Each structure stands twice: as C-alpha cells, then as structure tokens.
Amino acid sequence: MEHRDDGTRPLGGLDGLQTAPLSRRGFVMTSLMTGLTLATPSVSAQAIQTDGAGLVAGEVHIPARDGPMPGYRAMPEGAGPFPVILVIEEIFGVHDYIKDVCRRLAKAGYCAVAPELYAREGDLSSMTDVKTILRDVIAKTPDAQWIADLDAAATWAVAASNGDGARLATMGWCRGGRGVWLYAAHRRDLKAGIAWYGPLGGERTDIQPRTAGDVAGEINAPILALYGGADTGIPVASVEAARDRARAAGKSVDLVVYPDAPHGFHADYRPSYRAAAAEDGWARALAFLKAKAM
Known part of the structure; x- marks a missing residue:
C-alpha cells in the first residue's frame, strides 16, 4: 500500500497485502440497491426509520482508481467541517439498514460515508442466498x-463533503466489523474504530491473507468491540484473545459482550435484533467516539 503523509491521504499500510488487482469487469453495481437485502428470510417490523430532516443525505459516487464507486453519504446541513465516519457494510451491501445507520450518525453530527465495497464483484441487490454471496462476492474481494x-x-x-480530515473513524458490522480491525491496522491517522461482531478468524487466502485476529497487535487506533455472547459463529474466547493480543502490544481495545445477544443483534431489520443490546451498544459507540475527540 502507498505511504503518504499530507494530512488527508492514506497513512500506514497493512503488512502482507498486495496491490489490489482491479476487476476486469469494472463495476457490476453502478448504483445502490433500493430497499433491504433480499438475502434474509424475513424483515422485522421494528426496523428503525431515521428521517433526513436537517441532513444532506443520499446516494453519491466516489472517485476510485478505476471509476466512480457508488456509496451513501449523510451529514448535517451546514458548513462543517464534520468528523468523518467510514461505515463498513455487512455482506449484504449498502441497503436501507446501512443507509439508515448513516443518517443516525449524521444526526449525531458526523459525515457518514458508506462506499459499496463489493460493487465490482457482484450485484448484491439481486442476490438471495447467503452462501452464494459469501462464495461469489465476499471471498473474491481482495482486502487490499x-x-x-x-x-x-x-x-x-x-x-467534497465538508469532512474534517483530522477526525476520522470507522464503524462496521459483521464482515464490516472484521474490516474495522484491518483498517485500524492499516491507517495511522484513524482516531477510533467500532467493530460490531466482526469475525476474528477465518480462512486465509492470497487475496485475504490475514485475519482480524492476526492484526490485533498492530492497530493504530483504539477499538470498541461489541459482541454477542450467544453468537454461534464468533467464540467470545477469540475476541478476548484479540483484545489481549492488542493490549500486550500497548494498544487499546474495549470489549463489551452482551451475554444473550446472537450474531446480528444490531440489525433491526432481522429477527436477530435485540433492542436492549443494540441501544446500549449504540450509546456506547457514540460516547466512545466523543471520548476519542471525534
């Protein structure tokens, strides 16, 4: 990864990653999906709807190395500059839940940007099967x-969005939670990372050579780790081990485990949603950001 130090450019670089190979197909998704993902068996009625009053919010196109990348941005009205939160999606794409999260962050005073990170690999708006998404999209997206x-x-x-380059953080869910750990190990100017139930282990491949647990001792920013004790896919012991590895290296990880919460407990559109854990985690997340000068 390129090393630059001009205040707004990428800083650092995660060891073990190669320069990202660009998709020969270009962008498969040139705009975001409308509505919620089709890859969930049912949509719960308690899905939160955050209005856009007082916000500048909507789909955007972000200049990337190989063309405009679709994304969603929400920020307060006004001149700013606003602290920036990079929102890292689940495996399902930037659908209405992720867009709503951006608006929630904007209501709290942030410029929240959620790029569609899987736009080159597949059309997530039409995909209905989780295994297919994991095999054909997630596994084929290079970490670099x-x-x-x-x-x-x-x-x-x-x-282009009144963002304050000196105040940058990231927040992600599920696969995006994994992304928080890796991005915190990559970017030296990151102020904070908030990982909602991101897996710490997993298969290592040529294009995804390191797990979140592998880089725990290399993070450049404090992380708030929000996990479910009833998550059958992410053993609490693996998160505790990552926290301990980080602390042994002089890094900061605050781990909160909700004993009865399953995976996806913040995803208010799914049956996995647990309101008490989600609301407590959200309050902790906002307090954590403020405490880190965000």
Missing part, C-alpha cells in the same frame, strides 16, 4: 482493494 476504496472515500469526504 476495499482498504484502498475506504481510503478513497476518506479523501472524497474531506474534499
């Missing part, structure tokens, strides 16, 4: 590629 895309989104937020 989406990290470069987040860097591009950060640069764009500062240049």
Whole structure:
C-alpha cells in the first residue's frame, strides 16, 4: 500500500497485502440497491426509520482508481467541517439498514460515508442466498482493494463533503466489523474504530491473507468491540484473545459482550435484533467516539 503523509491521504499500510488487482469487469453495481437485502428470510417490523430532516443525505459516487464507486453519504446541513465516519457494510451491501445507520450518525453530527465495497464483484441487490454471496462476492474481494476504496472515500469526504480530515473513524458490522480491525491496522491517522461482531478468524487466502485476529497487535487506533455472547459463529474466547493480543502490544481495545445477544443483534431489520443490546451498544459507540475527540 502507498505511504503518504499530507494530512488527508492514506497513512500506514497493512503488512502482507498486495496491490489490489482491479476487476476486469469494472463495476457490476453502478448504483445502490433500493430497499433491504433480499438475502434474509424475513424483515422485522421494528426496523428503525431515521428521517433526513436537517441532513444532506443520499446516494453519491466516489472517485476510485478505476471509476466512480457508488456509496451513501449523510451529514448535517451546514458548513462543517464534520468528523468523518467510514461505515463498513455487512455482506449484504449498502441497503436501507446501512443507509439508515448513516443518517443516525449524521444526526449525531458526523459525515457518514458508506462506499459499496463489493460493487465490482457482484450485484448484491439481486442476490438471495447467503452462501452464494459469501462464495461469489465476499471471498473474491481482495482486502487490499476495499482498504484502498475506504481510503478513497476518506479523501472524497474531506474534499467534497465538508469532512474534517483530522477526525476520522470507522464503524462496521459483521464482515464490516472484521474490516474495522484491518483498517485500524492499516491507517495511522484513524482516531477510533467500532467493530460490531466482526469475525476474528477465518480462512486465509492470497487475496485475504490475514485475519482480524492476526492484526490485533498492530492497530493504530483504539477499538470498541461489541459482541454477542450467544453468537454461534464468533467464540467470545477469540475476541478476548484479540483484545489481549492488542493490549500486550500497548494498544487499546474495549470489549463489551452482551451475554444473550446472537450474531446480528444490531440489525433491526432481522429477527436477530435485540433492542436492549443494540441501544446500549449504540450509546456506547457514540460516547466512545466523543471520548476519542471525534
């Protein structure tokens, strides 16, 4: 990864990653999906709807190395500059839940940007099967590629969206939670990362060579880790081990485990949603950002 130090450009670089190979197909998705993902068996009635009053919110196109990348941006009305939150999606794409999260962050005073990190690999708006998404999209997206895309989104937020380049953080869910750990190990100017139930382990491949647990001792920003004790896919012990590895290296990880919460407990559109854990986690997340000068 390229090393630059001009205040708004990418800083650092995660060891073990190669320059991202660009898709020969270009962008498969040139705009965001409308509505919620089709890859969930049912949509719960309690899905939160955050209005856009007082906000500038909507779909955007972010300059990337190989063309305009679709994304969603929400920020307060006004001159700013606003602290920037890079929002990292689940495996399902930037659908209405992720867009709503951006608006929630904007209501709290942030410029929230969610780039569609899987736009080159497949059309997530039409995909209904989780296994297919994991095999044909997630497994084929190089870590170096989406990290470069987040860097591009950060640069764009500062240049075109009243973003404050000195106040940059990231927040992600599920696969995006994994992304928080890796991005925190990549970017030296990151102020904070908030990982909602991101997996710490997983298969290592040529294009995804390191797990979140592998880089725990290399993070450049404090992380708030919000996990479910009833998550059958992410053992609490793996998160505790990552926290301990980070602390042994002099890094800061605050781990909160909700004993009865399953995976996806913040996803208010799914049956996995647990209101008490989600609301407590959200309050902790906003307090954590404020405490880190965000």
